[in-house]
Amino acid sequence: MKTLSRLLLLCFMCLLPAAFAQTMPPLNRNAWNIVFVQSFEASPTTNNLSAQGFNHALLFGQLLNTITAGKSADVRQIGSLASKSNPQDMTAIQSIEPYAVLNNRGVSHTVVNSGGITAYNSPAYIINNILSNQPHGNYIMAMPAAMINSTVAALSDPTAPVVSLTPGNTNQYLVLSVENARTAVTVYEDNIKPAAHYPDLNLKPTAHYACPQSPVTFTAAKPKTSKFQFNTGQTVLFVRHVEAHPNSAFENGNFVCQGEWRAIGANKILLDKIGGKVNNILTTNPGNLIGCDSNCAYVRPSLTISPFTIAHQQPLTLAGFQWNDAPTLAASLFTQNTPYSSQAFNQATTLVAWEHEHIQEAFQYLFNTLYQNPEAAQKIPQWSFTDYDTLWKLQTNDKGDITFSNSCEGIDSNALPSTCPAFPVGTK
16 A cells, blocks of 8 residues: 555545535445544543543444444454653543543554654554555544644645645544545534533442452561651552453453443542542553553553543543552652652552552552561452452551551442443533
8 A cells, every 4th residue: 555645645635625514424334434532521630531521531432343243253443542741641532531431442552652643652644554554444533633633744745725624623623534545634523512510430339249358457667677658648549440351351451341330430429438538540551552452551540540630620640650560669659769659658548440450459569568567468358359349548657657458339240231331412
């Protein structure tokens, strides 16, 4: 295939006359269809969507699911991009996640460089690679609206008519299609009018249900001598990502429909377990890699806790280290001795969303190595592969002594529907 730069210089002379359309895109299977989904309404004070933007994402996911109905095999990739200048921005991946979950698909997340088609790892470079080297099909790519416009402009013949999203209009999405040496760039309206309130599913604890783990509480004293500078006066609550494995062999880096019920609906329960509003919310970086194909990343812990951050209008801190680096997780939260340690964790309440095996490893390292107390480490329970309900809490007093306790949200995974929640469609 010709390089994209040559292809588009030729094909933008063949643009369809109507650049704006009200109908749904055809997404012909013999074409390369790049569906650009803009980040929806953002919170003005955090790195997340607002409640309105989250509702928009949920409804748009249902709309896009209708558009791609019967064409799921043609969806080659679902991805989101954040700029290198704002790498903690979660709005794009939060905007496309509902569609991915509806289709039981993973999401790739990439922090990109700025620049045009020849700038490595820029949005235009990534789209160029798809059109030049990947098979026909549908590629769903979420990113900020300004990034969409600059990407399409970088790919376009400068003498061709400008087709772009209207700044400030979050109801638009853009489709670039290349078929038979012809290119069409079309802006569509989704006609969605999202509600401004959080879409709480209001899950209740499951009746006659016991927590997966027996209650355990123990305390370890701060070591008399240590090279570590320990934090004090902390409460740290650890939650595992929501339901993600229909079977032990399933892995796409994301969670499944059952998990979406818990992620959206258990916020009030989780807030009660924490004991009030938290100071920090820490999770894995959604760009972290995991053992699946190149079209997915380890997004589920960050997207598990995203609804909580949206509901309570709090920023989400993405860890600067890998999701499987358990010692750094422990040391960064409870000491001031790592590059990722922060005074923000000292004398504060922190909510952590992570992967359960590495939560266990972090606790073992914390008690065995940092607190030099192997007897306490032996009391840490085993966290079952099928247990998505358990919560672990660590509290340090003003002397630095640390206390472990466990509880649960009280929601039985088996009681959650296997189909995704449906949200009432609000349209303009």
